[in-house]
Structures are given as structure tokens and as C-alpha cells.
Amino acid sequence: MERITLNQAMENHLRAIHEALETNEWATTSECARRLGISSASVTAMSKKLSRLKLVKYVPYHGVQLTKLGEKSALEIVRHHRLLELYLSEALGIPWDRVHDEAEKLEHVLSEELEERISKSLGDPTQDPHGAPIPARDGTIDHVEYRALSSVEPGETVTLLRVDDRVPEFLRYLGSMNLYPGTVMKVITVEPLGGLLALRVCDKEIVLGSQAAGMIRVTAAAKAEQRQ
Amino acid sequence: MERITLNQAMENHLRAIHEALETNEWATTSECARRLGISSASVTAMSKKLSRLKLVKYVPYHGVQLTKLGEKSALEIVRHHRLLELYLSEALGIPWDRVHDEAEKLEHVLSEELEERISKSLGDPTQDPHGAPIPARDGTIDHVEYRALSSVEPGETVTLLRVDDRVPEFLRYLGSMNLYPGTVMKVITVEPLGGLLALRVCDKEIVLGSQAAGMIRVTAAAKAEQRQ
């Protein structure tokens, strides 16, 4: 498997594709465009380019999937991104709602050596501050069974495993209520129409909207496991 | 003084100009081209652009000088660069011969917040690993009187103040002889034609070529001061 030189645009697209594929079989053009904040036309152009380089399988009008090579390349960028998020948070004290944007810029200019030293200085971690798995150097990555918090039934007790890292306001809101990966919570009630969720966390009651609950992933099993 | 949004190419040019102006009144087109590793034609094009933006004074066939605004912008990039060099060296243990290339990539994507946290975590330092002054946040910068080691007379004792940071082999060589900023050395002999320099450092004798000696700057006063 050859090594391919990627530029920043290609790296951005690959990471967007990788993330889109976490929840769907195909990364559609519009989904990638939305994630990258660019036009669909631009995404199509890049899909063709990545396809020509054998980094993705591109099926017109369906979207793209990563090839083995593309997967490997994407995981390297994801590793950069998540290691940086953790490093910025742990070593430099940047609040968890701001590390994503910083990491997004830094991830493209991280040398192998710097990546390795950062990883070592953190003890070769396997999770970023938002609970996302950090791929290992060899491309292996933890696969954990998740559920969206919004799909949990009233009465269940679950552990928060992972939150979406892209919306600072959302993360600040969670932080203000001490909702971090590892937090155990019991779902009290679920409003039938709006999906408003009432939770009990450490004897405090918290209410979340359905959109917020959709950005939170929790243990798939019925009973909580203490994690992290 | 307005704030101007700079892209990576503009930042690279501004830093090259700033460095060229450390030794010359004008930053010539060819000198900038050499430093940036691009063609003179490209430098001319950028000189015009920076001139249009009032960041430099461009006199055709003479070169460029930084305006007040350009100086301020350049110093911000230089601050990024040197803070990063020191951080990579101190916090992540990257050898001093490799920090320049890393910093060159990172300097363009450093946010104000990250810059500030890095600076704080280093105790708001004023010198990078190669002895170059780190501009303060407000743009003030230490001005130290230097001399090239190659211009020192035999018999003089001087303190190494600063070395060129761009050639890894050169830095490794210095490191192998324990020549770092702060090192006190006595010039024993100077070969008249080739300029070969014999030094005594801690009772060890070291010989340097004229090119190497030209990349080392030492105290301007006749007697050494213990620095750093």
C-alpha cells in the first residue's frame, strides 16, 4: 500500500468522509458539503480527485466510501486531530469547547515525530476529551457500541460515552452541568412529542432537548458500566 | 493601525523580509527568493501585493522595507515562530536542530489563545533555543549588540549569543561540541586566508570553518558577559 502525499484540502475531505461514514454507509455529497462548509460542486470535484487517487470509491449520485488506502489515510488525520484535542486540553488547559477548532488547523501540519512525542507525553491515550477513540499509530481503533441518548427509554441508567465535538455552545452547556464522558445518568422521563429528556445525574435533575440528546452517545447495554 | 488578514504565503514573505532586514537596509528580491526557496519573479509579485496592502515599501530594483504595519505583522509571526521553537524544544523534547522546520509549519495556524498559553507555560520567555529574541505580545523586542564570531580577533574571550536556526547539520555539529547560547569561548587563532578559527571552550580546543563562524554571533564587547 503506497503512501500518498495529501494536501490540506484532501485531508479535510477525507476526515469529513470518515466522520460521515460513522453513521451512514455512504458519505453523500451534500453531507460532506455540510460538514466542510463548502458547495456540493466542490465536493463532487474532490470526490473525483480522491477516486482517481484510489482513496475513495466514488459512485455518482450515491456518494463515496473509503478504500483501504483512504481509510488508512483518514485514520492518520483523525489520529492527529484527536491527539491534538487531548493535548490542547490536558497540556495547555484549553477548554474542551475550543479544542476542536484549534485541532482542525494544527492537524495538517503535524509531523510524525511531533505526533509521536505528543502521544508519548499523554501516555499513548485511546480517547479524546469528547470520548472519541484515538486511532493507534498502526490504524487500529476501538469500536464501542453506542446509542444516541435520545433513543434511551425512561428508567434506564446509562453512561455517557461520547459527545459531538463541533459545537462549542453545546459543549459549554454540557460542561456547565458536569456532563462529561464517563458520567452516569438515569433517564427519568421522555416527552413523547418534542423528545425533551429529563435526566438524573448525581441526584440533580437535568433537562435536555432532543437535538442535544441526539449529539450525546451512551452505553448500548441496558445497565451502566463505569468507564474512563 | 488596522489589522490585516494574512495568508500563509504573505506570512512567509513577511518573515523572510524581516530576517533579511536584520543584516541589510533593504530586503532584496533575490535574497528573499533565496530564503523562501522560490523564484525571484514570485517574490516581485508578492512585493507588489504587500506594497498595495501597505505592509512594505517596495522600490523596484532595490527591494522592500517593512512599514510600521508590516513590522508589527512580521513581529507577530516571528513571535509565533520563536515561541514554538522554544516550546517544541522545552515541552516536547524535540532536538534544537529540528524545531525550526516544525515551527515554520505551525506558526501559521497558532491562535492568539494558544500563543498566549504557550508563552505563559514557558514563563513568557524572551529568547528562543538559538538565542534569538522573542518579541513580546506588544511587539517590543530586545536589541542586543552582536558580532559575527568570524570577525573576532585572536585572544578575545566572547560569549555565544545566537546561532542561525536554519541548517540542522550545523546545529547538530554545534550541539556535539556543546556550543549553545551562553557558552563562553576564547578565540585562540584565526587562519589568515581560509578564516579557520580555533577556539577554547572549557579547556577543549575546537576548530570551526569560516562559514560556520559566520553563522554564530557573539558578544560585541571585548570581554565576555555570562548570559542566559
Place this chain on the structure above:
DNA sequence: TAATATATTTAGATATGTCTAATTATTTAA
């Protein structure tokens, strides 16, 4: 001072990633 060498600029080309507007496919709803 004229001839030559060197440095700089201009002209024109290329690669890249993005955009908008128009066209074509696909999906959804009537």
C-alpha cells in the same frame, strides 16, 4: 565610457480549490 554580467521585472502559463448557474438524475408525493 562602453561592454558585459547580474539582478529584476514583465508576460504568459499552470495547478489548485473554490464558487455560481445551468443541467441532469434521483427521490418523493400527488
Place this chain on the structure above:
DNA sequence: TTAAATAATTAGACATATCTAAATATATTA
């Protein structure tokens, strides 16, 4: 099953920073 809505692609344009080759200006040398 046809019509309408949505999604994706194509065509064509633009900004950017770079390049090479040719032209021009400046500096150096005979």
C-alpha cells in the same frame, strides 16, 4: 405513473501563488 421537489453533476469563472522565458534595468569590469 406522472409531476414536483430534491440532490448531484457539469460547465465555466475566479483568486491565489507559483513557474519559465523574455525583456529590461542596474552594477561591474575592461
